[in-house]
Amino acid sequence: xxEVTQTPSHQVxxxxxxxxxxxxxxxxxxxxxxxxxxxxxKVEFLVSFYNNEISxxxxxxxxxxxxxxxxxxxxxxxxxxxxxEDSAMYFxxxxxxxxxxxxxxxDGTRLSIL
Amino acid sequence: xxxxxxxxxxxxxxxGGISIINCAYENTAFDYFPWYQQFPGKGPAxxxxxxxxxxxxxxxxxxxxxxxxxxQFSLHIMDSQPGDSATYFCAATVTAYNAGNMLTFGGGTRLxxxx
Numbered sequence: 001x002x003e004v005t006q007t008p009s010h011q012v013x014x015x016x017x018x019x020x021x022x023x024x025x026x027x028x029x030x031x032x033x034x035x036x037x038x039x040x041x042k043v044e045f046l047v048s049f050y051n052n053e054i055s056x057x058x059x060x061x062x063x064x065x066x067x068x069x070x071x072x073x074x075x076x077x078x079x080x081x082x083x084x085e086d087s088a089m090y091f092x093x094x095x096x097x098x099x100x101x102x103x104x105x106x107d108g109t110r111l112s113i114l
Numbered sequence: 115x116x117x118x119x120x121x122x123x124x125x126x127x128x129x130g131g132i133s134i135i136n137c138a139y140e141n142t143a144f145d146y147f148p149w150y151q152q153f154p155g156k157g158p159a160x161x162x163x164x165x166x167x168x169x170x171x172x173x174x175x176x177x178x179x180x181x182x183x184x185x186q187f188s189l190h191i192m193d194s195q196p197g198d199s200a201t202y203f204c205a206a207t208v209t210a211y212n213a214g215n216m217l218t219f220g221g222g223t224r225l226x227x228x229x
Contacts, residue, residue, distance in 0.1 A: 035217075
């Protein structure tokens, strides 16, 4: 069964540095998402992406964050000037279409900010 | 108003028993309610989903009950098995045509099924 693949599985970064989290969505999917889960808390929506542009973003997704689909397969989340509170699991998801087609999640990247 | 409240936070059930997890929401615009199962070290995986035009949906041992007037929905796991031990998240979203659907998650329920 096709999977959403995320790399790296664990990223350790010094506070203030920039990180790029990478995702390879399922190949025929058209909608892409990033969510985060702070340890012990619920999963929170960050951003959705369709047709090479952001379609929706949450209050969390401020100017510190950006997303990009640099080629036909990768979908990236960039976090600039990382802060301690950015430490979390970041999940990428994709869906084949709109109208509540199921979102398939990757296994996440654990981001640790020191 | 965007919140989805989930209870209990943790649940211990004997093998063969029924696990029941409840969720409540405020936003009446929500029109799609999926449940996700998450094992340690893995991402959430879609388990079952329901729309508010039906009151119940069953897939194997998993059943969603939906009460539109009370703005509540619940997951029932019949004949619970140790392999069902995981964290379960309810979620809700508003259908967005030609756009991604932002899932609003509940806080999660850690289920342990004892052999």
